[in-house]
Amino acid sequence: MALTQRLHLRQSQALVMTPQLMQAIKLLQLSNLDLASYVEGELERNPLLERDSDSDLPGEPEPPQAEAAPDGDARAGDWMGEDLQTSRTEMETQLGTGLDNVFPEDSGQTTQRAGTEAPQPASEWVGAGSGGAEHGDYNLEAFVSAEPTLADHLAEQLSMAIADPARRMIGQYLIDLVDEAGYLAGDLETVAQKLGAPIAEVEAVLAILHGFDPAGVCARNLAECLAIQLKERDRLDPAMRSFVENLPMLANRQLAALKKICGVGDEDLADMIAEIRKLNPKPGLAFGATTVQPVIPDVFVRSGPDGGWLVELNSETLPKVLVNQSYYAKISKTARADGDKSYLAECLQTATWLVRALDQRARTILKVSAEIVKQQDGFFIHGVQHLRPLNLKTVADAISMHESTVSRVTANKYMATSRGIFELKYFFTSSISSADGGDAHSAEAVRHRIKQLIDAEDGHDVLSDDTIVDKLREAGIDIARRTVAKYREAMRIPSSVQRRRAKQAVSAM
Numbered sequence: 001m002a003l004t005q006r007l008h009l010r011q012s013q014a015l016v017m018t019p020q021l022m023q024a025i026k027l028l029q030l031s032n033l034d035l036a037s038y039v040e041g042e043l044e045r046n047p048l049l050e051r052d053s054d055s056d057l058p059g060e061p062e063p064p065q066a067e068a069a070p071d072g073d074a075r076a077g078d079w080m081g082e083d084l085q086t087s088r089t090e091m092e093t094q095l096g097t098g099l100d101n102v103f104p105e106d107s108g109q110t111t112q113r114a115g116t117e118a119p120q121p122a123s124e125w126v127g128a129g130s131g132g133a134e135h136g137d138y139n140l141e142a143f144v145s146a147e148p149t150l151a152d153h154l155a156e157q158l159s160m161a162i163a164d165p166a167r168r169m170i171g172q173y174l175i176d177l178v179d180e181a182g183y184l185a186g187d188l189e190t191v192a193q194k195l196g197a198p199i200a201e202v203e204a205v206l207a208i209l210h211g212f213d214p215a216g217v218c219a220r221n222l223a224e225c226l227a228i229q230l231k232e233r234d235r236l237d238p239a240m241r242s243f244v245e246n247l248p249m250l251a252n253r254q255l256a257a258l259k260k261i262c263g264v265g266d267e268d269l270a271d272m273i274a275e276i277r278k279l280n281p282k283p284g285l286a287f288g289a290t291t292v293q294p295v296i297p298d299v300f301v302r303s304g305p306d307g308g309w310l311v312e313l314n315s316e317t318l319p320k321v322l323v324n325q326s327y328y329a330k331i332s333k334t335a336r337a338d339g340d341k342s343y344l345a346e347c348l349q350t351a352t353w354l355v356r357a358l359d360q361r362a363r364t365i366l367k368v369s370a371e372i373v374k375q376q377d378g379f380f381i382h383g384v385q386h387l388r389p390l391n392l393k394t395v396a397d398a399i400s401m402h403e404s405t406v407s408r409v410t411a412n413k414y415m416a417t418s419r420g421i422f423e424l425k426y427f428f429t430s431s432i433s434s435a436d437g438g439d440a441h442s443a444e445a446v447r448h449r450i451k452q453l454i455d456a457e458d459g460h461d462v463l464s465d466d467t468i469v470d471k472l473r474e475a476g477i478d479i480a481r482r483t484v485a486k487y488r489e490a491m492r493i494p495s496s497v498q499r500r501r502a503k504q505a506v507s508a509m
Helices: 019-028 032-045 088-095 124-128 150-161 165-176 188-195 199-209 222-232 238-245 247-251 255-262 266-277 325-334 338-375 377-382 392-399 403-410 443-455 465-474 481-490 496-508
Strands: 049-051 299-303 309-313 321-323 414-417 420-423
Touching: 019 338, 019 403, 032 049, 032 321, 032 338, 150 165, 150 199, 165 188, 165 199, 188 199, 222 238, 222 247, 238 247, 238 255, 238 266, 247 255, 255 266, 299 338, 309 338, 321 338, 325 338, 338 377, 338 392, 338 403, 392 403, 443 465, 443 481, 465 481
Parallel strands: 299 414
Antiparallel strands: 049 321, 299 309, 414 420
């Protein structure tokens, strides 16, 4: 067999991941907040990008325009006429009154009249008003009150409660270990080993911190936090101490065993439970609470006049940028060096691709959202019990896109409907086969059906998982018992034994 060399021509297609394509893919999966941050960075880096002046961004209000006055009258802005004089004598003559009680004659010079005290110079505080000193070192931020954090609040109390430098250092180290809920996150033995201090000294400092405000701060667990608050209210008697030490029994509704341990009756136990409910399990949250960022929807869905659904993008979340072609044409004429020309060409290419990528992102989100609304029409009309099983491939085939593109579009995107705000991924659920051979059921709809059955039960007829399975099969849903248990635990619903015990305890009280 002879080996020979040949030259062939072959034509093929291949996907090349260019920087522009990578940028478009990156923008597609960003949330509206991340997208706004990314565009802000591009506006700072690229001189050819600018904001769209016609966008709905809030701007400065336009100054009011004065209407034209008739001939012979004064202008609308000059209520005293065009020949308004600025000297004191002419103003007093024109106004018909003196200006002694209005303002001094000159801001730089003051005159002292006979029998009067010398005028005081303008203070720095006068600059806060409209007629104050103009050259004062005025800082508006100095008057804005900052919200104190829990660590600052505890550090202030530490400086007044402990004078010994060694103990104060231990106390500050323990304060640094306190989380936002007010609990001590570290171990005392580890703290003593790191600081080289006796464990008894660390415990003594911790006992002092337990008396700080808010009550219950620096506790190591929930029982200690509640015990500190009860001690401050002078309610920590032996029965209450035993009650606090056995809080898991209260969570499991083992009230009979709890009464036996505490040595109290039904009435006293009810009072103790009411006392515990008045306490704050997370005292540190009163300081420096993190502001919750509300969810801003990317798509709005509303009913149309013909009975269908209208899907529209939220224009407030879409950054509006333009390529300044006139600026590019102006500065490109002055560019002489090759480096300057290549830099301008790169900026123009980047800006053009960014505008196209933002437009393509908006179109893709709208297309995917419209197909989701079409597939889940029963949900928007009747509710979650009519949610259909849906996967990425179904939507991708309907709109002629790849599954990965649909997956990126539905990540971190939200849809505002008449039934609330939902993430786009909420509408993609697995399917559960039907018992009678009909259409499959959505897993989210089955979870909703299980919750409805459990909410409708009473203390004398608590449904077990097997009973729920039988009821679901009667409704045409073929589901296994372990699946019911998994869905119930995911919704944080206790078992039938725990629910029966809790409802019996409530009815007994």
